[in-house]
Amino acid sequence: MNKDMDIIHRLLDGEVPEEEKREILDRMDSDPVLKKEFNELEKALCMVKNSDRLAVPESFTSDVMRRLPACRVSPVKRIGDFLFEGRILKWNMAAALATACLLIIAFAGIFQSWEKQHPVSYINASSEPTVTVKINFYAPGAKTVSVAGNFNKWKVNENALRKQDNGVWTIEIPLKPGIYNYMFVVDGKVWMTDPNAESYRDDGFGYRNAVLKVAKL
Amino acid sequence: MQAIEEYLVIKQCMDGNAEAYAILVERYKGMVYNIAYRMLGDAEAANDIAQESFISAYVGLKDFKRSAKFSSWLCSIAINKCRDYLRSKKDTVSIDEIAEASAAGTATPEDAACNRQMAQGIQTALNELPEDYCEAIVLKHIEGLDYKEMEDILGVSANVLKVRTHRGREMLKKLLKEGGVIDE
Numbered sequence: 001m002n003k004d005m006d007i008i009h010r011l012l013d014g015e016v017p018e019e020e021k022r023e024i025l026d027r028m029d030s031d032p033v034l035k036k037e038f039n040e041l042e043k044a045l046c047m048v049k050n051s052d053r054l055a056v057p058e059s060f061t062s063d064v065m066r067r068l069p070a071c072r073v074s075p076v077k078r079i080g081d082f083l084f085e086g087r088i089l090k091w092n093m094a095a096a097l098a099t100a101c102l103l104i105i106a107f108a109g110i111f112q113s114w115e116k117q118h119p120v121s122y123i124n125a126s127s128e129p130t131v132t133v134k135i136n137f138y139a140p141g142a143k144t145v146s147v148a149g150n151f152n153k154w155k156v157n158e159n160a161l162r163k164q165d166n167g168v169w170t171i172e173i174p175l176k177p178g179i180y181n182y183m184f185v186v187d188g189k190v191w192m193t194d195p196n197a198e199s200y201r202d203d204g205f206g207y208r209n210a211v212l213k214v215a216k217l
Numbered sequence: 218m219q220a221i222e223e224y225l226v227i228k229q230c231m232d233g234n235a236e237a238y239a240i241l242v243e244r245y246k247g248m249v250y251n252i253a254y255r256m257l258g259d260a261e262a263a264n265d266i267a268q269e270s271f272i273s274a275y276v277g278l279k280d281f282k283r284s285a286k287f288s289s290w291l292c293s294i295a296i297n298k299c300r301d302y303l304r305s306k307k308d309t310v311s312i313d314e315i316a317e318a319s320a321a322g323t324a325t326p327e328d329a330a331c332n333r334q335m336a337q338g339i340q341t342a343l344n345e346l347p348e349d350y351c352e353a354i355v356l357k358h359i360e361g362l363d364y365k366e367m368e369d370i371l372g373v374s375a376n377v378l379k380v381r382t383h384r385g386r387e388m389l390k391k392l393l394k395e396g397g398v399i400d401e
Contacts, residue, residue, distance in 0.1 A: 009383040013364075043399055044390040049358050051339045052332065056250045057264055061242045064271045068235055153234045154225075191225065203228065 099198040130174035140167030149182025177216040181209035256299040258344040270295040289369040338398035350385030
């Protein structure tokens with residue numbers, strides 16, 4: 001009987017190959033006890049499976065969101081992780097040139113904003129000056145390209161790049177001095193790492209964020 | 218595709234964009250709430266436990282491994298919370314309470330009485346099963362998971378889970394017969 005019960009449970013688990021299944025069903029036809037056992041178990045499981053699911057209270061999501069702790073990771077820990085996390089930086093000539101270009105553009109932005117005393121270069125009440133950073137990405141086949149990073153809370157639609165005739169997408173973003181992680185979002189769904197970034201940082205999920213350092217004034 | 222999308226949502230949450238978490242709550246609230254209800258037999262407690270499960274998962278997002286499945290990880294949090302609740306709760310849930318909660322899910326007025334009685338009988342039988350068997354039956358036959366997913370959630374080998382499921386089925390059938398839900 002134990003062996004028979006094993007077969008019944010394998011049938012209920014859907015683990016019996018078709019050819020063997022036919023053989024077992026034939027055997028059940030000649031063994032009323034076995035057949036009754038199988039039918040009763042199948043009926044019990046069918047009832048459990050089809051019993052009504054409870055509707056989730058309407059306020060469930062808003063209740064959870066209201067109860068979420070305000071700040072999960074302390075800024076001190078974030079800074080500590082960043083400072084003490086082991087990392088290896090690999091340099092090549094292309095990366096060095098890209099860094100040099102970025103710094104030139106950044107300093108040009110500072111000079112321009114100082115010269116014109118343009119009010120747009122100041123954001124928030126902190127009055128800390130911003131630096132206009134130009135980011136380029138070559139993607140001739142893309143329909144849209146945006147940049148998401150910790151400077152815009154990884155929002156995919158916040159900073160869209162403009163397409164140039166040569167297939168290069170570009171954007172100028174005013175940023176406060178600091179170190180930023182970012183990735184490009186192509187056609188609203190495909191995330192890509194900037195091949196020309198000055199350095200990279202693993203995000204802990206198997207992807208690499210590009211790292212952008214904006215120099216202090 | 219879903220895993221990549223979830224990873225991006227998790228990434229946004231970890232970078233301080235808490236609003237993104239609502240996407241995950243909306244996606245899995247039905248699963249978590251119903252597992253908790255089936256294990257506890259109490260709609261109000263299920264609501265509390267399900268909410269706490271989502272909050273614990275949010276707080277622990279930094280410990281979530283990319284290689285894991287978010288829904289499995291969330292499920293294991295919910296089941297652990299249900300276990301803790303059951304252990305801390307001394308009084309058994311009254312049949313009236315179960316019937317009242319079960320009636321909330323019924324569809325048409327004609328079927329209401331029949332459905333209520335059946336739902337009550339099924340829930341009573343589920344809550345009479347040993348905790349381990351109840352978990353296995355809920356995940357396998359109500360949530361429709363396979364043994365590999367159950368293994369990830371419960372941290373127990375698939376072979377042990379098969380034995381629990383098989384024994385749980387036989388016990389459930391016996392309880393449903395005794396309760397008159399299925400004919401002798």
